[in-house]
Each structure stands twice: as structure tokens, then as C-alpha cells.
């Protein structure tokens with residue numbers, strides 16, 4: 001259990017390796033797929049996200065955790081420019 005300070009969890013200073021694309025889904029231990037994250041945040045992330053893919057994580061967030069007036073959107077990096085253009089068209 002992480003130490004508490006003023007009622008909030010303290011972010012650990014110990015860092016651990018996290019595979020952005022899980023190794024169970026083919027993620028490699030290469031620099032572009034590894035993030036260094038606080039160990040307590042890392043445990044919390046896997047407690048929440050398990051090894052779901054990004055689309056399923058977004059679905060869980062939308063269905064259970066955020067204000068229903070908002071949608072958490074997951075977009076493949078290669079599609080970001082198209083999504084931004086589409087968004088601009090909708091709001092012009």
C-alpha cells in the first residue's frame with residue numbers, strides 16, 4: 001500500500017518498466033514500447049486495464065467511469081490527422 005499524504009496517494013518514486021503494447025499481445029521490450037512509470041501507478045493500471053487493448057479500455061472508460069456527456073476516444077496514431085479534420089468539419 002502506497003503512503004498517504006493529506007488523504008491522497010503519494011506517487012511512488014520507484015519506477016518500473018511497462019510494456020505499452022503488452023508482451024502477451026506481441027509487444028516487444030524495445031525502447032519505443034517501454035515506458036518507465038511509478039510502480040504504484042503501474043499496479044493500479046494493470047488492476048484497471050488488465051491486458052485489454054486500447055479500444056476495450058476506451059469502451060470500459062465510456063461505459064463505466066466518465067461523465068456520460070463525454071466520450072473517451074481511442075484513435076490509431078496513423079489516423080489522428082483524419083480525425084482532427086473530421087472534427088473541424090463538424091464544428092465549422
Ligand SMILES: [Zn+2]
Pocket residue numbers: 017018019042046
Ligand atoms: Zn505494465
